[in-house]
């Protein structure tokens with residue numbers, strides 16, 4: 362749906378205005394509109410990406426629903442959600458002050474196929490726009506053989522998992538339990554952890570058992586209330602660490618061994634116990650790690666990481682995507698295209 366009051370004559374592709382997914386008030390999926398915004402120009406150290414595909418993530422739903430009401434300076438309505446994008450570079454800015462092009466900008470050039478994770482809480486908004494200005498150090502090349510729609514499902518969640526595993530610093534042979542294992546974070550966590558020699562215990566509904574086993578989980582336990590006890594039945598001393606991608610919170614602490622670790626993906630509302638270290642991974646600290654993202658893209662090209670696209674919709678149908686995602690049961694990411 363088009364935002365009422367869009368600038369008269371504003372048409373995507375006319376060189377001045379572009380389409381974006383936007384909202385001016387917080388609420389349900391119906392607040393999402395197609396809005397027309399000025400095409401941004403890349404500043405020093407930035408490139409402009411013509412976005413082909415952008416994934417819908419839980420954080421977009423939370424943003425739209427009003428979970429982030431205090432905005433940094435310069436972030437004004439209409440808000441543009443989205444953290445994941447893949448597309449083609451169409452303009453390259455100057456190198457950052459005092460740096461040579463090679464040092465500041467890499468060798469990015471118009472026509473390059475790229476992906477990135479970006480923050481929607483920055484002036485200019487998030488990934489769900491036709492053109493997005495991206496810091497050069499946030500970019501990774503999309504490997505040959507990977508389509509842009511599939512590529513858009515990788516950046517934010519794979520960087521999150523990479524950071525979480527690095528923070529946990531487990532050794533091969535140690536046990537990692539994962540809740541929400543069938544989801545995007547959970548799936549990448551199973552695959553990366555298994556590839557690094559960890560023993561993965563994953564939760565799943567009966568319908569998702571084959572999926573998470575296929576991703577590499579050594580043991581699958583039934584998801585939902587009581588999951589901690591079921592993990593303990595597999596590892597009686599407790600898991601060395603647990604990644605709580607289902608945001609189950611304090612009830613899953615008991616799955617972790619004395620002195621082990623719990624990695625939360627949303628703030629953990631509770632107290633630790635038995636010397637367990639509770640940490641929170643925050644992908645916002647890892648958005649400028651294009652090199653790491655390139656390594657993850659390489660793993661996707663090799664098949665170590667699976668890029669799971671649930672469906673592809675035009676960006677104008679963003680509200681439908683949010684409704685479907687909110688209903689639960691979507692496996693793989695819903696991807697919007699421009």
Ligand SMILES: NC(=O)c1ccc[n+]([C@@H]2O[C@H](COP(=O)([O-])OP(=O)(O)OC[C@H]3O[C@@H](n4cnc5c(N)ncnc54)[C@H](OP(=O)(O)O)[C@@H]3O)[C@@H](O)[C@H]2O)c1
Nearest residue numbers: 419521541543544545546584585607626642643644689690
């Ligand atoms: N801190 C960070 O930097 C960061 C970065 C990325 C993501 N996150 C957060 O990480 C979480 C997971 O993200 P995601 O993209 O992986 O989401 P997702 O793809 O929707 O996966 C979540 C999975 O958890 C399942 N689930 C829901 N409730 C459950 C329960 N009570 N027990 C077991 N499983 C349950 C879901 O199943 P159904 O579909 O059947 O409900 C789904 O399979 C979200 O809260 C997201 O905001 C945080």
